[in-house]
Amino acid sequence: MSEPLRVAIAGLGTVGAGVIRLLDANGELIARRAGRPIEVVAVSARDRSKDRGVDIDRFDWVDDPTALARHPGADVVVELVGGADGPALALARAALDAGKSFVTANKAMIAHHGFSLAEAAEKADVALKFEAAVAGGIPVIKGLREGAAANAITRVYGILNGTCNYILSKMESDGSDFDAVLSEAQALGYAEADPSFDIDGVDAAHKLSILASLSFGTRPAFDDVATGGVRHVVAADIAEAAALGYRVRLVGMAEADAGGLFQRVHPYLVPLRHPLAHVSDSINAVVAEGNYVGRLFFQGAGAGDGPTASAVVADLIDIARGEFGPAYAMPVESLTAQPVADSGERRGRAYVRLMVQDRVGVLAEIAAAMRDAGVSIESLIQRGAAADGSVMVVIVTHEGPERCVAQALEKLSGSPSLTGAPMWMYILGE
Structure with missing residues (x-):
């Protein structure tokens, strides 16, 4: 030897x-x-x-x-x-x-x-x-770099942070609110004393920028990742998502086309038919879509001494x-520098949660703002009054440009009818 x-x-x-x-x-x-x-x-x-x-x-x-x-x-x-x-x-x-x-x-x-x-x-x-x-x-880097090397990858996305996935899964199973589950996660060692990097999406954004570069042959562009986290997801969002046939997951999403490189980490509503909806606890999962191989799905432990050590030693074996x-x-x-894609032109459906005053005319005001911004509403649900007298309004939109929803919420941002900041989540297509 x-x-x-x-x-x-x-x-x-x-x-x-x-x-x-x-x-x-x-x-x-x-x-x-x-x-x-x-x-x-x-x-x-x-x-x-x-x-x-x-x-x-x-x-x-x-x-x-x-x-x-x-x-x-x-x-x-x-x-x-x-x-x-x-x-x-x-x-x-x-x-x-x-x-x-x-x-x-x-x-x-x-x-x-x-x-x-x-x-x-x-x-x-x-x-x-x-x-x-x-x-x-999970051998996802080897899978993309070697196993899928013959393919043009059209999209790569997934659940890239175990802490967030644990929190969302626990909120889902227990009906608990975010702060309570975060405290539990910290006590169990799943979350750091300062969990900002995890719950605000920064950790997932680091990983997404690496996956995007490997997938599309682009220069790493972490600073171009649009990053959002799960800090403002509440138990009511989890319950509404379930009633609509979805689960809430923090998803990192990247695509590259003629319009440039799109990279985003944000909470998504994931259809129950999609495999990511069934990734629970601290498990990670990555989906890569190739033009010849089709959809590849990688799932496994995303952290911990054993799984991470396994990946390190696998690299050493390759070198040996x-x-x-x-x-x-x-x-x-050969890596190309891509412009940042205009996310406003992306088409999709959205979930919007608004906390508003319980008074006549509020729903008409919301509907008018959506109409003026060019947003087509698929469903609008009003729930009962909270302790402060406000009510929750949940809107699911039809497919349309993302900038239209952003414009509608901008129109509503100064309204005295709102009692809190809106929560906007994207709906993952299948």
């Missing part, structure tokens, strides 16, 4: 320790599949004395993670520190500059700096791999075999 692939790991949190456990548990099988052993030779983390449940005394300890790039015994550097910039980015650049292949689970860094890192990897003729950066243990190509499925010089 060939010489081992020697690995240095920066970051020994849940995932870093998980990588070591996985290599220990499945080392013989991995060596057979890789054609040679994969061995950790050096590690770096903030606290050397911390008990991580794995023996790290057998590895070289390096205080400065960037120094792993210069470790003479390492062929590959694995970065599990996190953060778009700072030590993670410094290590990535140093490793590639030193001619070492680089593996990361860091979606924020890849979303912001992936293009320049891919350039550096190509220049050094080494691998840049990031399977674990999107959807944990010498199987690696361009990070984005084609050389960086």
Whole structure:
């Protein structure tokens, strides 16, 4: 058997320790599949004395993670520190500059700096791999980069954040409101103490920008992702969606056509007939639509030590075999810079929830605003009065340009009839 692939790991949190456990548990099988052993030779983390449940005394300890790039015994550097910039980015650049292949689970860094890192990897003729950066243990990046390589991908979308999906699923099953379920998710460790990146859609937007680049051959464009979250979804929205034959899910959606690159993360009403409607708890799922292969559906655990470590080690196996190509499925010089598509021209149906005063003429005012903006109403439902005397009005629109709904809500924004900000969700087509 060939010489081992020697690995240095920066970051020994849940995932870093998980990588070591996985290599220990499945080392013989991995060596057979890789054609040679994969061995950790050096590690770096903030606290050397911390008990991580794995023996790290057998590895070289390096205080400065960037120094792993210069470790003479390492062929590959694995970065599990996190953060778009700072030590993670410094290590990535140093490793590639030193001619070492680089593996990361860091979606924020890849979303912001992936293009320049891919350039550096190509220049050094080494691998840049990031399977674990999107959807944990689901091999969606490999599936798009290799399995679907012969296809023109027309659309890629999915449930990309397990925290949000857990919250929405729990609201659905228990009838609880958002704040109560978020607190429970934090207590269980599903949500961070500051959950903003998750519940405001930023985490999903990082992942979506990576998927879009792989799918369409475009330069990563995280700053162009229109991002919304689930913070303002209430139990009544979940109940209304169910009554209408839908489930609420936070969906990342990307398409590229002659009009440019469209990328959006936002709550959607998903038809019960669609497979995404049945993705529950903290599970992730990605749908890719190819012009020859049709619809591909990837589903599995999107986070956690085991699934994420599995993706990291899968990248190491590829490197051990010498199987690696361009990070984005084609050389960086072939990636195109696309303009941002005008979302207002997109056609679709929408769900709109309004809290309004319970008085004569309010429904006529709402209907007039919709009519003047060119919105055709499919259904309008008024529910009973809340504690403050306001009532909930739910509108489902017929298909039409998205800008029309936006214009209608703009017309209503200054109305004294509204007692709260409107909630607008898109309806996913099948």
